[in-house]
Amino acid sequence: MMVMTVEEAALTVDGRLRVRDADQAGNPIGSVVTDSRQAGKGALFVAIAGEHVDGHDFVAKAGQTGAAAALVDHEIADADVPQIIVDDTVKALGLLAKASIERRRAAGTPFTVIGITGSVGKTTTKDLLKALLSSQAPTVAPVGSFNNDIGMPITALQVDEHTRYLVSEMGANHLGEIAYLTSLVRPDIAVVLKVGVAHLGEFGSVENIQKAKSEIVRALDANGLAVLNADDDHVTPMARIVDDRVLWFGMGDGAESKASDVRMNGLDRATFTLALPGQDPIEVNLAIPGRHNVMNALAAATVAWHLGMSATDIAGVLARQSTISPHRMAVSTLSRGGADFTVIDDSFNANPDSMKAGLDGLHGWTGDSADAGDRPYRVAVLGSMLELGGDEAGLHRGIGAYAAELGIDAVIAVGSDHDRNLDSLAADIIDGVKSADNAPFAELVHNVDDADRTVIDLAARHPHAVVLLKGSHASGLSALATRWERNDDLPSKRNADGHETTKNGEAL
Template sequence: MMVMTVKEAALAVGGRLHVRDDEQAGRSIGTVVTDSRQAGEGALFVAIAGEHVDGHDFVAKVGQAGAAAALVDHEIADADVPQIVVDDTVKALGLLAKANIERRRNAGTPFTVIGITGSVGKTTTKDLLKALLSSQAPTVAPVGSFNNDIGMPITALKVDEHTRYLVSEMGANHLGEIAYLTSLVRPDVAVVLKVGVAHLGEFGSVENIQKAKSEIVRALDADGVAVLNADDEHVVPMAQLVDGKVLWFGMGDGAESKAGDVRMNGLDRATFTLSLPGQEPVDVALAIPGRHNVMNALAAATVAWHLGVPAEDIVSVLEQQSSISPHRMAVSTLKRGGAEFTVIDDSFNANPDSMKAGLDGLIGWSGENTDGKPYRVAVLGSMLELGGDEAGLHRGIGEYAAKLGVDAVIAVGSERDENLDSLAADIVDGVKSAGDPHAELVHNVDDADRAVIDLALAHPHAVVLLKGSHASGLSALATRWERNDDLPAERNAGGNETTKNGEAL
């Protein structure tokens, strides 16, 4: 974070400062956090009233931990910590981030903000671009998918006087949200990856999704650069909104930065020919799995090339960067319940485009040094915010899995949410309508856990894809498997947990 005192922070957010003396007002803020457990010496704690937890309940605690101040929407009596009182702490957090970026821009040394949006691929592209730019200069980028009105400002507040690049991921569920984020942190380079149907239920139409994603391009000034997907018919028209330069990436004729001759190995990792403007084509062997990540790598490479990263460094980084944010095509081998199987954990979230990409990756996996064809199992959860055709979209995913040749589909519904359960059933219906893979509906992740083990015991060389929305609970199953926690207890017909002998507990 740029150097800022408590008093200066209060001025930046238009807050009322409650301090004991000038010493408290003059304290330097070293970091900004929303988690009270991270609010140590010199931190500014932002108290946010959430659905389940209210950060204001922890203001006294952060004072005891040595926090420089707390940002609150009402004064907390008897809390021995300077307090900046505002009407809305989330809005104030954004204003503080805006002030921090303005200070960095005024520091007199080069500084560039790259904003990334799209219906799919934002986080992986962000991870790859961070790796590319970090090879050249100090770079700040969000942890995981910190891309909303809390996560994006928190990331921007990590920028200090040494930061050369800020990679800012910008997501949205509604029109105007990306415009708001860019009003706080204006991008110098704006990347649009794809316009898909994620959050279609919230936006109402693909046209509205296109309009929302275009807000990042509209934020560019005359010197700004738009990096656009030349292969996406909904992205191409955004070039008309750009006063400055447009860089095109893709696999088709309209692209300046191109990926071609894509080949996949048995570990579902792509090798492709990368062509950058003015450079001889070179082969790149990605270290991360997934054919869909060729386009994400190409977008990151296009930005890096524009910002002066040498072609040989781009190739080297892309071939070495095997670690990206959790629950995104992460491959591991698991021994569990007497079975051994490969896990492809892509459970972070799901929409129809990313579901199909995950299933493509499952089919592309053949492994190394196996004695036979893998038995491919797709554990799929429901997708949310898809609008009126959500049932049809879920059936379509089931059909897609069956036609690809997936051997088994386990659709995970919910014991507590009838809609989630119904959508999971639609996946099974789609599978059965298009082929004859093993198709099974379960109602919780415990049953999914046991079902996978049963299939893996019966079929050596099983490979299992985990893919679903947050609400499906599959990321929790992935974490359970990562820790290799104990197997869930069996349940009898009455729904009670039982011992190995079937006795009720």
Template sequence: MSSLTMMPMSLEEIAQAVQGRLVAGTAAANTPVATSAFTDSRQIVEGSVFIAIAGERVDGHDYVPHVGAQGAVAAIVDHEIADADVPQIVVEDTVLALGLLAKHNIERRRALGTPFTVVGITGSVGKTTTKDLMKALLSHMGSTVAPVGSFNNEIGLPLTSLKVNAETRFLVAEMGANHVGEIANLTSLVPPDIAVVLKVGVAHLGEFGSAERIAQAKSEIIHGLVPGGLSVLNANDEHVAAMSAFAPGDVMWFGLPNGDGGNPAITAQHVRCDELDHPSFTLKNGDGEHAEVTLGICGQHNVMNALAAASVAMRLGMSIDEVASALSDVTTISPHRMAVSTVNKQETSFTLIDDSFNANPDSMKAGLDGLLRWKAGSESQPFRIAVLGTMLELGPDEKDLHVGIGRYALEGGVDALLTVGSASDASLDALAGAMADGASLAGDASHVDWVHDIDEADRLVTRLAVEHPGAVVLLKGSHASGLSALAERWQALAAQ
């Protein structure tokens, strides 16, 4: 069975599940069986249901007339399309219908009675990397479905859940939130058997207003567990640890030794990094067993993500040695997350650490720490360049937080800092300026530059790399900063 397939359903079953009205047009509605679902018409295969969603730039309803020719057996729409070549299921809201279809698919899978486990993951940072590590581990024990990239919202999670079929043993569900109530909605569609909470940071502080409100939003994954479900909690984060008070079943703790004699059940001891920032540690479980782990991905902050994934895998039956081996085998994760490559330009070459997927103060510091550890033990130290974009949704303290990151970079020892603003967005540009100001206050400002687009950043990095052969460049910023576009430009050069 293809990894794209869901539980087979008739069109009548789908219409009932999404509370819609089936407009058959022909008698064909009595015979088709749907085996997959998509919101992107380019992904349609034989047997697909197409869910037409009206987005900011594209309205899926415009594609309904042609999806039958591509193999679709039905379209879910919020109004009838006159010239459609497939039966239509008319609903009030197609996004809600997508969620209801995913909910029904999971209920159908559970009804089979064969082993099936949903693992939900949330946290301010680390969700996608933990998801990637979790999928790698659980795949050793059975067919595992997990989202591509960070498909973790009201559209992404249902689309992932609609890849679950009779053969699926595990579903790893990443759950993100910009507002209180969003994770509660996701767990109402796909209730987890196991909920993992990584960290309550200041990401989206501007949306939530306080760390306590962020903690409230993240705790919805615990409230949304199936009866008696397992909570896997970060013992080193007080907001996360407090969630144990309302856990509906067992609590499993992971984290670093806390120094007061009480250690989490799953912990990492003797953490260190090699000169290419690959962390090594001794993994220890609650039974006192231990195994040596060297992660195949970069970044000391990923030790906590690895512990979270290891906790779930060991609870579900993997031995500690199997977990250690599998963690070491993971060398690639979702794009733009501490991905290392060599960029070969006509004038020069440099090492790129691409962590441009997103940014908040915690992940900015983690990325900078990784840059500073790069070949830290070598006799000849590389010239370290940090190219940092702005951080979004940080609330009234956003300027001070940007100043603090600039200061952190210079005080930590980066050789050059480029802060990337925007020529078209004055507020983004001002935040990049604040980051440069913080750096200038902290140290030698001769290699601190505030630029206003990625082209200017590209030229400056190229010049610095020419002047300093063997340079290493960290690329880090929120998605809106545009640095991922610069990463892709450089990655194209790395691939040549």
């Protein structure tokens, strides 16, 4: 962060400072953390009261590990650490981020904030843009999907006097949330990827989602630039907000930055022709899988070109960037329970658009072999999609039908043995599969243990199996992906007496 003292931080957040030694007020703060395990020497530990854990319980520990101060909503009497007391530590965290960014802008050296939003693709676009810009100058971007009122300020507070670019991912579940984030960190470039139906149940309508995403464009000042998806009818009207200070990206005629001639290989990686304004068209070979990532790469390339990168350099970075944030079309191979199979882990979250994109990737997967006799057995392990509003059952049935229409060989829908709604939505997926002509194998399971066993059984009977994991966080599929990544022990089974047994059949 831009260094400030404990006293300056207290003044910034209008907090009451409690110190045992007056000299402590002048201690410099070098970092801001919300995890006490990261609260080393010179850190400001922000205590946040969460649903399951209250950070105030760890203030004393932060003091013992050398924290410069703690930001709290009530004084912790037995903690030997300076404390800044405020009404709301999350709001105070945002004020710190705002002040730090203002200090960076006042430093007088070039500094650009790029804000990214959209119903899908934010994190992958952020990852690709970070890779592109980091090849040119010091760049800060969030870890994973740190895009809310805690994660975004924490990321912004990593900016220091050497930072040239800040890539800021901004998400929302309600109107006004992106406006709040941009009030803390105003973007110089605003990227809008797509307006879909993610969080439709919270927003109430696609029109409200459009309004929410447009808040990032409204935050631009008179010199700001919007980078907009020319192929999305809900995005294109946002150009009027900024008097057409826009760079358009897409695959259609309205795009200035354009991707065309998209081809997919057997590993679901795209090759396409990239045409940037004023540059000769160039072939790009994406190192990450997923046809949908062509648009994400195009958005990132458009920003990088605007900031001075050549098409040749952009193509080179995109061809090398094979890793992105976890649980996003991550491909691996696994030997488990006597079965060998390929895993496509896209389990971070799900909505109808991203679910179809994942299924498209599974459908297109042929692996390294072009031999038709080695066509993989394609298994979709799908969880529920949340916050979709009144038509959630129909949308889940539609996903099941889509999987069947693609010719997916098996669909396993993962419900819940303790959440009736999650279980019902998973059942809707299976209903959709079975409603199709020539429906494939389809099975409803009620937990990830049963999903684990079912996948192993299918893979053992079908060589060259490839398995897609896709669902909302609540479905537990990211936990299954982590279990597979670590190759943890198989889940226990029940013996004839109903007692839990190990994989060797011994009673627990």
